[in-house]
Amino acid sequence: MSKVRASDVGFCVVDDNANVIAGNIIHRLREAAVDMESQVNRLYRGRQAYDLSEGTKTDLDKAIEQLAYMARTLREVRNEQSKVVYLQAAE
DSSP states (O other), X not given: OOBOOGGGGTOSSOGGGXXXXXXXXXXXXXXXXXXXXXXXXXXXXTTTTOOOOHHHHHHHHHHXXXXXXXXXXXXHHHHXXXXXXXXXXXX
């Protein structure tokens, strides 16, 4: 039995570049987080001083959902790294 390989099951990520892709994602997320963190904090500090429009609230909800989806997906990727998955031989 062998470990499942991304290239064997048709993923677009090839075995030898998965670390490069993950590293690139991590780098880009960290850069974006640094750029946005001060703006998010400004919005948070003034949260009781103004009313956002309905369109902006809807956009915030969509952004929160998108970020939550990406976080769940990355957690699943991380969690799967500790498991060893084997293909069963056909009988």
